Every structure is written in structure tokens, then in C-alpha cells.
Amino acid sequence: MRSQRDKYPIRLLCRVAMVSPSGFYSWLKAPEDALMSRSESLRKAIRFYHQRSSGVYGYRKIHKDIIEETTLRCCRETVRRAMKSDGLRSKVTRKHRYPANIEQIPRAAPNVLARDFTAATPDQKWTADITYLWTNEGWLYLAVVLDLFSRRVVGWAMSERADAHLACQALEAAIQLRRPGLGLLHHSDQGCQYTSGAFSAVLDQYGIVCSMSRRGNCWDNAVTESFFSKLKREWVRGKRYRTRNDARQDIFLYLEAFYNRKRRHAFLGYQSPEAFEQLFYQAKQKQAA
Incomplete structure (x- = not known):
């Protein structure tokens, strides 16, 4: 002035x-x-x-x-x-947007799941999504696959790129672990990772039925959204990851050591996903005997 x-x-x-x-x-x-x-x-x-x-x-x-x-x-x-x-700035950034391949031809599927988040047996219905975590080295992306029967994380993958390869890795990890039969329903949003040709090829290879949320409707995939909310609220909040590897190790502990095996889930009668599945298989064996 x-x-x-x-x-x-x-x-x-x-x-x-x-x-x-x-x-x-x-x-x-x-x-x-x-x-x-x-x-x-x-x-x-x-x-x-x-x-x-x-x-x-x-x-x-x-x-x-x-x-x-x-x-x-x-x-x-x-x-x-x-x-x-x-050099001070707010760490709250504008709404995160995943990089998209503009040359990709979207392959959206109908909403077969239709918000029916119940399943009578394991590996009947899976839901999937991708979230992001900040580290001092940049973004780390986490893709997960949940079993709606037990809310268990049956497949996951992490990468510095939120691409179709990441989504495929999580799905293939779930398939290798669970060996589902034909007709399994896989539900996701209409993100470019899940509408890609590479991801569709994996679904077709294993005879998996594809279901997708309506565009812009997060409630159609509410269980997975709720899981990400728990992860960030219970485990990630207040932490600052120095490297992506630090974040990978910490998220692994949450997924495999805590969430799947120890965390009590109200939907499961306050049992962990692993304990809930064990009770199911024990009851099944008794019926067979």
C-alpha cells in the first residue's frame, strides 16, 4: 500500500x-x-x-x-x-480424483447386487473398492475385496498407482486365497479400474458375475465404504507415514493381524470375521456328520 x-x-x-x-x-x-x-x-x-x-x-x-x-x-x-x-499450508486437499485413461472404453455393468448386502455362505458375494492414503513420499492406493458373508478382507493390494493392475491384483489375491466356484457375484463402483478391459478379462476367466453401483451412488457399495471409514478412523487417523513402505506395513497389520482376526464386528454378533467363518464351517461339518 x-x-x-x-x-x-x-x-x-x-x-x-x-x-x-x-x-x-x-x-x-x-x-x-x-x-x-x-x-x-x-x-x-x-x-x-x-x-x-x-x-x-x-x-x-x-x-x-x-x-x-x-x-x-x-x-x-x-x-x-x-x-x-x-512454507505452511493446509494438509486438507481438494477432493481426490483418480487418474483415468481417456482412451479406455467403459464397460459398466448393471447393479445386480441391488443393495442386498447379505450372503448365506462364504464366497457368494464380494464387494471391492479403492481408497488412498497420504505419505511423505506421495499417495499410496489400497484396493480391497470383501466377502459380504463375514465382512472379511479376502483380497487386497497396494500401489503408488490407482490403475486397473491394482484392482486386478486385489481380485486375483482373493481368488487364489478362496478358490470360489462359478457364479460368484463381484460388486464395485464404475471407477475406471473396474470398467477396464483387463479387469473384465479376469472376471470372465473365473466365471465371476459383475455388478456395479449406479454412477455417483456410494450407498450402492456401502459395506466397502464403511470398511474404509473404519480403517481411517480407527487406525490411520493421527498417523503420519514417512514412506509408502511404512504405510504398507501398518495397513498390513490392520488388515491381517487386527481386522480379519481380532476386530469384533457388530453385524457378526461381535465376533471377528475369522471366528464367524470358523463357526459356519464347524456347523456345516456337524450337519454333514
Whole structure:
């Protein structure tokens, strides 16, 4: 403002900068050391409120904290510039979008599952989806396959790329582990990974029936969405992964050591997925005997 005051009216400059004319003139009259002290106080306050929010807040919310909780007075733009200068930013990014292959021909399937999330036996209905986890090295993508009978994670894969290969890896891991019979129903969303030719080929190879959610309707795949919510709320929240390998090891512990084998599930009568399946097979053996 000081450099532009000869070109534009002071009131106009103050309106743009969201400061009062009296505040601007007071700033002009202030000694240089006082200005430096105020600037440092403001930077300390910005760092404090950014850290207090665990890096979640951007400049708008930090400005609000400063105005309401301190005697410092500044405009949003000042806070934004100071944060940029100090390398501070909100860790909350805009809605994540998976990279898509624009040359791919979508192969969407009807919603055969139709929100019937029950199954009478294991390996009758599977659901699948992909989520993402942040590490200091970048995104790590996790693809899972759930059995609706026991809510067990029967297949999973992790990669730094959210492509069809990742979805295929998770499905093939589930197939190798469970050896399902023909007619298994596989349900997913209409993501490019699941509408790809490569994924369709795996389904066809093993005689698996394909079902997909309606476009933009997350409730059609609610069980898998709920699983990802549990993973992030119970296990990932508050953690900062230094490398993708650190994240892989930690997620493996959740999937195989905790969720499948120990975590009590309300839908299963507060049994773990593994215990629920064991009871099913034990009862089946008794019936056969």
C-alpha cells in the first residue's frame, strides 16, 4: 500500500487490503523495530494456530483464530502471504480424483447386487473398492475385496498407482486365497479400474458375475465404504507415514493381524470375521456328520 499510495486513493487501497485507513496511518508512523516485532509476533501466531490444528487449517481459519483470540490485527491476505513465505499450508486437499485413461472404453455393468448386502455362505458375494492414503513420499492406493458373508478382507493390494493392475491384483489375491466356484457375484463402483478391459478379462476367466453401483451412488457399495471409514478412523487417523513402505506395513497389520482376526464386528454378533467363518464351517461339518 505504501508503494501504491501515490497512484490510488488511500481509502480504495484500504478497502482492497481489508484494513482501516487509521490502521494504515498508524502503521506508517510506527518505528521500524516495532513493525519488525509485530511481524514476528504475527508469524509466531500463525505457526502456533497452524500447529494447533495439526496442519488442517488454511489461511482463512488461521486468520479467524488470530482475530478472535489475540490482540493482533491483520487481513487475510497478510496471513496467506506469511504462510506461503514460511512454507505452511493446509494438509486438507481438494477432493481426490483418480487418474483415468481417456482412451479406455467403459464397460459398466448393471447393479445386480441391488443393495442386498447379505450372503448365506462364504464366497457368494464380494464387494471391492479403492481408497488412498497420504505419505511423505506421495499417495499410496489400497484396493480391497470383501466377502459380504463375514465382512472379511479376502483380497487386497497396494500401489503408488490407482490403475486397473491394482484392482486386478486385489481380485486375483482373493481368488487364489478362496478358490470360489462359478457364479460368484463381484460388486464395485464404475471407477475406471473396474470398467477396464483387463479387469473384465479376469472376471470372465473365473466365471465371476459383475455388478456395479449406479454412477455417483456410494450407498450402492456401502459395506466397502464403511470398511474404509473404519480403517481411517480407527487406525490411520493421527498417523503420519514417512514412506509408502511404512504405510504398507501398518495397513498390513490392520488388515491381517487386527481386522480379519481380532476386530469384533457388530453385524457378526461381535465376533471377528475369522471366528464367524470358523463357526459356519464347524456347523456345516456337524450337519454333514
